[in-house]
Amino acid sequence: MVEFLQQMINGIALGSIYALIALGYTMVYGILGLINFAHGDIYMVGAFAGYFAMTLFKWGIVPSFIFSMLVCALLGVSIERFAYKPLRNAPRIAVLTTAIGVSFLLENLGVIFWTPTPRAFPQVIPLKIYQGIYERFGVIINNRQIVIVSISIALMILLQFIVNRTKIGMAMRAVSSDRETAWMMGVNIDHVISFTFAIGSMLAAAGGVLVGIYFNRIDPLMGVMPGIKAFVAAVLGGIGIIPGAMVGGFILGIAEILVSAFIASSYRDAIAFAILILILLVRPSGIFGTAAREKV
Amino acid sequence: MSLLRLNDVMVAFGGLLAVSNFDLNVEDRELIGLIGPNGAGKTTIFNVITGFHTPVRGSVIFSGVDITGKLPNYIAKLGISRTFQNIRLFQNLTVLENVMIGSQIHSRISYIHSLLRTSYFYREEFKIEKNAMKALELVGLERLRDEIAKNLPYGDQRKLEIARAIATEPRLILLDEPAAGMNPRETDELMNMIKFLRNELNLTILLIEHDMHVVMNICERVIVLNYGEIIAEGAPDEIKSKPEVLEAYLGSVAVG
Known part of the structure; x- marks a missing residue:
């Protein structure tokens, strides 16, 4: 039981990061109907931006965090502007292929400029284990886990606020519901799309920096697996549905940790694909999705 | 003063000619009905005016500004708004x-x-x-x-x-079959509302409608489209008796 509880805690910490990345996938899908396969690599760039802010500029954690988010916002908006926007009226498969191309581009630029060798992320938050909790409950919780989960949840609450309580959020929901009508009602859909990419990329950047803090190592291909897993999380929750991505992210993180703890750690990546296959067979629209509604 | 002017507009989808030789002049505060059989090109005209389709030929002038090929959000800001035949609300x-x-x-x-x-x-x-x-x-x-x-x-x-x-505070509003699916009481309410929009809010109205009761009662001028071309135009009473209109609607059998 204690062991299970311990793994749940680890799973929630990992899941909160998947949730942050999954949100970007789901928001972009909601607005454009596009799976932005470059999203996992934006997360990677976020981790590197944070790394360089801390090591080169010797900035503290908060400015590095903000710097990383701004860099990725700019990157996400530029990718949309230069790679996806010219294809907005092209067949979906063209945009999808482009997204995969952008993903390879970012990964390989990373390999060229930053070398494929993993780097140690600065230990900006000294590790602290809460001894009292360990003595009473037998589970180990460290301060990094608490930082990761609380920052993630704070960002998700902020996102919910933006989407549901602000004008731009309202415009995002309108564009997601019916882009053409929103356009004819005077909504500047280019702004809305750019904004969506900016917000989604900022969340991914936050995820990148948090992962750096948590696992202490980053490399140019670190976005590949988490990108795929976060995509599965978004599908699991119901792609295009924001709370679905959050729930899906946590489920996936917890499932991965439980599988590697109680079955075999070599299955930790396989579980994501098993979940994807299962959800596509049983409930393709996802946990929160309504069945068979083709959204364009 | 002329508020909206379409000059020789032609719209084609691939090889299909949806609208051709279309000329329209709408005066400020006019209430015009656009009728015609299904597929005659009525909604296409609305899509051209709102910037959703770009005509292959011709021009659209709104209150002195050439809006041909302009983006829908820009046109909406200039003061043209619309409703849709198949209701298109932001559902959630x-x-x-x-x-x-x-x-x-x-x-x-x-x-x-x-x-x-x-x-x-x-x-x-x-x-x-x-x-x-x-x-x-x-x-x-x-x-x-x-x-x-x-x-x-x-x-x-x-x-x-x-x-x-x-x-959106428009000057021109395009209503695409607003009475479709409404019961008679709702239709009456709708007619009063349209009159109110014109008389009290001073809006110019272009109305696509299949319900002849609505068209004949509130429109001052009716334009009949068939196969993308104007086949008749005039006051509701004149339109009713024109043979080409009857033919478009009922086939070429003379009706007694």
């Missing part, structure tokens, strides 16, 4: 939010303001909501403001579309 937004999407059109509020919540933002926000409520009151939906749009009964959804269109 509330009634009020649907209308606020329309009423935020003239707000100069930037997304930065909206995120930073400046005092300017609150003033603008208040104005947007007030205008939206005014539009809702006009169609009598103010009590349903927090309802999710897709849960409204059919007739109310049609009214909500009109409210959303009015909220």
Whole structure:
């Protein structure tokens, strides 16, 4: 039981990061109907931006965090502007292929400029284990886990606020519901799309920096697996549905940790694909999705 | 003064000619009916005026500005709004939010303001909501403001579309089959509302409608389209008896 509880805690910490990345996938899908396969690599760039802010500029954690988010916002908006926007009226498969191309581009630029060798992320938050909790409950919780989960949840609450309580959020929901009508009602859909990419990329950047803090190592291909897993999380929750991505992210993180703890750690990546296959067979629209509604 | 002018407009989809040789001149505060069999090109005309389709030939001039090929959001800001034949509300937004999407059109509020919540933002926000409520009151939906749009009964959804269109403060409003699916009582309400829009709000109205009772009672001028071309034009009473109109609607059998 204690062991299970311990793994749940680890799973929630990992899941909160998947949730942050999954949100970007789901928001972009909601607005454009596009799976932005470059999203996992934006997360990677976020981790590197944070790394360089801390090591080169010797900035503290908060400015590095903000710097990383701004860099990725700019990157996400530029990718949309230069790679996806010219294809907005092209067949979906063209945009999808482009997204995969952008993903390879970012990964390989990373390999060229930053070398494929993993780097140690600065230990900006000294590790602290809460001894009292360990003595009473037998589970180990460290301060990094608490930082990761609380920052993630704070960002998700902020996102919910933006989407549901602000004008731009309202415009995002309108564009997601019916882009053409929103356009004819005077909504500047280019702004809305750019904004969506900016917000989604900022969340991914936050995820990148948090992962750096948590696992202490980053490399140019670190976005590949988490990108795929976060995509599965978004599908699991119901792609295009924001709370679905959050729930899906946590489920996936917890499932991965439980599988590697109680079955075999070599299955930790396989579980994501098993979940994807299962959800596509049983409930393709996802946990929160309504069945068979083709959204364009 | 002429408010809207379409000159020799031609629209084609691939090899299919949807509209051709289309000329239209709409005076300020006119109420014009656009009728014709299904597939005659009526909605295509609306799509051209709102910038959703670009004509392959011809031009669209609105209040002195050439809007041919301009983007829909720009055209909407200039003062043209519309409703849709197959209702197109923002399904998961509330009634009020649907209308606020329309009423935020003239707000100069930037997304930065909206995120930073400046005092300017609150003033603008208040104005947007007030205008939206005014539009809702006009169609009598103010009590349903927090309802999710897709849960409204059919007739109310049609009214909500009109409210959303009015909220953009247009000078010209294009109504695409607003009476479709309405019962006689709702249709009467609708006719009063359209008259109100014209007489009290001074809007210019272009109306596509299959319900002849509506067209004949409220329109001053009727344009009949068939196969993408104008086949007749005139006052409702003149139109009714024209043989080419009867033929388009009923086939070439003379009706006694």
